[in-house]
Amino acid sequence: MLNIVLFGPPGAGKGTQSEKIIEKYHLTHLSTGDLFRKHLGEGTDLGKLARKYMDEGRLVPDEVVIGMVEDKINSTADTNGFIFDGFPRTVAQAEALDAMMTKNNLRISGMIALDVAEEILKERIRERGKTSGRADDQDEAKIATRIKVYLDETLPVAAYYEKQGKFTKINGVGSIEGIFDNISKVMDGYSS
Ligand code: AMP
Numbered sequence: 001m002l003n004i005v006l007f008g009p010p011g012a013g014k015g016t017q018s019e020k021i022i023e024k025y026h027l028t029h030l031s032t033g034d035l036f037r038k039h040l041g042e043g044t045d046l047g048k049l050a051r052k053y054m055d056e057g058r059l060v061p062d063e064v065v066i067g068m069v070e071d072k073i074n075s076t077a078d079t080n081g082f083i084f085d086g087f088p089r090t091v092a093q094a095e096a097l098d099a100m101m102t103k104n105n106l107r108i109s110g111m112i113a114l115d116v117a118e119e120i121l122k123e124r125i126r127e128r129g130k131t132s133g134r135a136d137d138q139d140e141a142k143i144a145t146r147i148k149v150y151l152d153e154t155l156p157v158a159a160y161y162e163k164q165g166k167f168t169k170i171n172g173v174g175s176i177e178g179i180f181d182n183i184s185k186v187m188d189g190y191s192s
Pocket of ligand 1: 010053055057058060089093136
């Protein structure tokens with residue numbers, strides 16, 4: 001089983017590359033942003049709670065995110081593995097994920113980080129905002145908050161995996177296919 005953490009700031013291309021990874025490696029996509037947006041659309045209590053954080057570009061509290069991820073892992077049977085997209089976003093979430101993996105006799109194969117300069121990120125998010133319908137993609141202050149939250153709270157997660165010898169950084173600027181080729185090379189080096 002391959003269990004991958006796809007890492008990077010908002011706008012790095014995690015969603016786009018996840019789709020290609022799933023197609024090739026038949027993994028289960030676990031995007032916490034997508035799960036929250038689904039709850040939001042369905043008007044669940046979880047969605048209502050998450051909305052106030054998402055609307056401001058802040059992180060939803062760890063215990064809420066961790067509970068939702070645990071539910072998704074426990075309700076997924078017969079998978080080749082997971083691709084975690086947008087999770088973990090704090091060191092506490094990374095620790096909780098390791099604990100969940102251990103409990104299920106699984107392990108994280110590695111973290112692949114997409115590296116993109118801040119100005120390019122902002123440009124990409126603004127472009128995405130024209131069609132995504134996401135309020136958090138359409139407001140300069142919200143975009144800036146999300147990048148700041150990434151730098152302050154999420155970046156330490158990279159060091160967490162680096163310490164475990166599980167971190168690889170890839171250039172996230174270039175053609176979608178070229179970036180995917182580099183991701184594939186890293187993934188093919190993981191032992192399942
Ligand atoms: P994303 O689609 O990954 O950019 O996530 C959109 C929003 O959902 C984020 O700005 C956060 O408010 C929330 N969110 C998604 N994943 C997480 C997470 N792992 N921890 C906390 N909040 C999250």
